[in-house]
Amino acid sequence: MFGEATALFSFGELFADFNFVLKIFVLLSIISFIKNHLGTGPLAIILILGIGYFVFFEAWVFFGGIYVLYMLLALGVSGILIDFFFVSGGPAGGKPEEAGQQLSPVSSGADIARRQAQMKAAHQAQARLGGKPKPPMRPGG
Amino acid sequence: MNERGNLILMILGAFVILALLPPVIMMVFPLADLLMRIILVLLIFTTVRGYLGSNALAIIISAVLIYFIVIKHPYISTSIYVIFFVLLMFQFLSVIIWGIGTQMRH
Numbered sequence: 001m002f003g004e005a006t007a008l009f010s011f012g013e014l015f016a017d018f019n020f021v022l023k024i025f026v027l028l029s030i031i032s033f034i035k036n037h038l039g040t041g042p043l044a045i046i047l048i049l050g051i052g053y054f055v056f057f058e059a060w061v062f063f064g065g066i067y068v069l070y071m072l073l074a075l076g077v078s079g080i081l082i083d084f085f086f087v088s089g090g091p092a093g094g095k096p097e098e099a100g101q102q103l104s105p106v107s108s109g110a111d112i113a114r115r116q117a118q119m120k121a122a123h124q125a126q127a128r129l130g131g132k133p134k135p136p137m138r139p140g141g
Numbered sequence: 142m143n144e145r146g147n148l149i150l151m152i153l154g155a156f157v158i159l160a161l162l163p164p165v166i167m168m169v170f171p172l173a174d175l176l177m178r179i180i181l182v183l184l185i186f187t188t189v190r191g192y193l194g195s196n197a198l199a200i201i202i203s204a205v206l207i208y209f210i211v212i213k214h215p216y217i218s219t220s221i222y223v224i225f226f227v228l229l230m231f232q233f234l235s236v237i238i239w240g241i242g243t244q245m246r247h
Contacts, residue, residue, distance in 0.1 A: 014214065021209050024202060028192040075229045083235045087242030088149050 019064070023056060026067050030055065148245045155237050156224075163223045164216035177219045181211045184222070 030051050038044040055063045167174040186203045193199040210218045228234050 014217070017209050017213060021206060024206060028189065028202070032192040072225075075225050076232065077229065079232065080229065080234050080238070083238045084149075084152065087152070087238050 022064055022067065023060070026055060026063065027052060029067070148242060151241050151245060152238055155241060156234070159228065159234075159237070160220045160224050163219045167216060167219060174215070177222075178211050178215060181215070181218060181222060182207055184226075185210060 031048055034044050034047050034051070038047065163177065167177055185206045186199075189199050189203045189206065193202065224234075
């Protein structure tokens, strides 16, 4: 427990460890990609070594960032961003209908409840004006 | 503008609480700690075996990853696992954003 607590504060060591773990995962991705396309022949080994050298020793900052971005997008972070900006992008403090805007293209439970309340009020008004409200139309009825 | 800022802060605060919850649970309940470590070991081994197949290299790489992820940094790894692999994959974070947004607008 205390070892973890000290590791939390030594950010450099933590970053180095997770950087190493990330490199292992990138190496696994490279090996898997080449094995799937070329099998396990000598050409595949040469390609793994060449691509591995280029990725890890020449442009690791670029490819590490790209891999993290790829994993985040694969896990669905873009959906979170869309939700976040839908929710936080509306008019501040006001109702969205008043400003003539719609926050989300999908109806929520509140929309349906409001629509049902409006229909009920219309039925009651009709009943007050003209007696019994008409039953809903049914096919063949 | 202030209310919109409050909304963003509330959503970010909810994410931070969700990220801090697994380590706290692991510290309070040792059985949960053991269970999460077993889940992480199985996840790592399954992932590496899926990439490399069942051979000696897969076991070596799994051992290295298990040392760094499960033994050296278990709390941070569990937090990342729960946030990204459980909550994000099942779209639970969208539910959190939607719920907080709905509550803040009323």
